[in-house]
Amino acid sequence: MIYLLNSEKDNLISAKISGKISRDEVEKLHPLIHDIIKKGKKVDFFFEMEDFEGYTLKGFWEDIKLDTAHISDYGKMVFVGERKWQEWAAKATDFFTKSEIKFFEMDNKEDAKQWINA
Template identity: 25%
Template sequence: MLEVLKETEGDMLAVRVSGELTNEDFDLYRELIRDRMKRYGSARLYYEMVSLSWVKPGAALENGLFDVVHGREYGRVAMVGEKVWQEWAAKLISPFKKKGVQYYDLHEREQAMRWVQEGE
């Protein structure tokens, strides 16, 4: 499930993903991030993963390709999670983002949000 958080504004998209991620969730995410890139020339992203249990492999692959193609249009990206594989995923996609990806543990979510919003 993809939830758009209230901190979303301007060129910043803040989302929380949990449970199972479907093709529809990834489609919505790509639509929201693409809209910001089109309107502002780039997009900042806060991506929080909580109790994430399943990601459809085809949807994840399609999303990964989107990131490779559009990675240079991202500004600051924070991934917040609770599992070792999530930190590895952040490191794996970091080279494809213009400013890389900062990974934070779930208990550091406020710090991650500040970093995306203000660069601190």
């Protein structure tokens, strides 16, 4: 599930992610991304991954399509997680984009919030 979190920054999509992410979950992000782009801003992301298990196949495909369509519209991304594979996934994302991407352990969530809001 993707649970959207409140954010004071108008170009930040902030979410808590858990379980397996489906296509429908990824599609919830489309209008949020488009609203930020219409304002002429880069889209920043804050993803807190708690008990995150990955994607369904359709969810993974939808995420790839979304990222491919908007990769130049993305700004900073921060991933806060609890498992080593999540850090590796964040580093892999960094390979495919020019966005600034950082990973923080769950214990350092406040540092992640400061970084994304700077």
